[in-house]
Amino acid sequence: MVWIILFGGICASFMVAVTEAKHLNILYRRSRCDSCHHTLTWMELIPVASFVLLKGKCSQCKSNIDIGSFICELLLIFFYLLPIFYDLSLKDLTLYYLMITILIPVALNDFKTFTIPNHMSLLFLFTGLFLTDLQYIEPFKDIVIILILHLFYLLFSDSVGYGDIKLFTVITLITPVNFFVYTILLTYIIGGLFIIILHFYKSDMPRKIPLVPFITNALILAFILYEEINTIYFGGFL
Numbered sequence: 352m353v354w355i356i357l358f359g360g361i362c363a364s365f366m367v368a369v370t371e372a373k374h375l376n377i378l379y380r381r382s383r384c385d386s387c388h389h390t391l392t393w394m395e396l397i398p399v400a401s402f403v404l405l406k407g408k409c410s411q412c413k414s415n416i417d418i419g420s421f422i423c424e425l426l427l428i429f430f431y432l433l434p435i436f437y438d439l440s441l442k443d444l445t446l447y448y449l450m451i452t453i454l455i456p457v458a459l460n461d462f463k464t465f466t467i468p469n470h471m472s473l474l475f476l477f478t479g480l481f482l483t484d485l486q487y488i489e490p491f492k493d494i495v496i497i498l499i500l501h502l503f504y505l506l507f508s509d510s511v512g513y514g515d516i517k518l519f520t521v522i523t524l525i526t527p528v529n530f531f532v533y534t535i536l537l538t539y540i541i542g543g544l545f546i547i548i549l550h551f552y553k554s555d556m557p558r559k560i561p562l563v564p565f566i567t568n569a570l571i572l573a574f575i576l577y578e579e580i581n582t583i584y585f586g587g588f589l
């Protein structure tokens with residue numbers, strides 16, 4: 352379990368760097384402080400612990416370290432451990448680990464910058480197709496879904512970005528069709544609830560709301576509730 356925690360933390364730091372990367376050189380360059388550019392020592396690179404020990408500040412210039420990476424480390428460790436304590440209802444663990452590893456950093460990036468880097472969508476697509484061995488590709492249904500997504504984008508381009516459409520397209524190609532439908536439904540249910548709650552606390556609503564955090568939440572919920580929703584969806588009113 353210690354290894355999973357360590358691995359989750361290291362994965363998180365790495366994935367945050369990959370998500371924010373503008374050049375390939377992050378893969379071999381040592382990490383630096385964003386303000387004073389001093390090269391971080393290994394003591395400053397231990398996931399979670401470094402941030403806590405340094406109280407979130409650079410050891411040289413004392414400027415604040417971006418908290419996004421720390422949050423990402425905590426979230427990834429938590430969701431890496433989840434399947435150990437909790438039986439996931441959709442038992443495709445490879446898919447589960449792939450999704451949280453890629454989407455949690457992308458969700459945080461979307462939250463900060465309202466963008467989804469193209470290289471992350473591509474990475475998600477290719478690793479997804481490779482790891483799922485193309486078993487969830489259903490050409491006819493997938494094409495119909497992709498057409499609907501694009502139609503949705505043309506009609507409601509104010510409420511959804513093209514980055515989100517690309518992400519949904521990847522998800523439909525690497526998951527079972529019904530799983531994808533649950534994910535879309537849950538995304539808008541969670542997003543809708545969030546907007547209603549936000550209305551109570553804030554009079555001025557933000558003009559843009561990042562969608563990837565909701566997509567990620569929806570995916571994790573779909574993993575946990577897959578069997579239950581299947582029963583309700585196909586055994587209940589439909």
Ligand SMILES: [Zn+2]
Pocket residue numbers: 384385386387388389409410411412413414
């Ligand atoms: Zn510094």
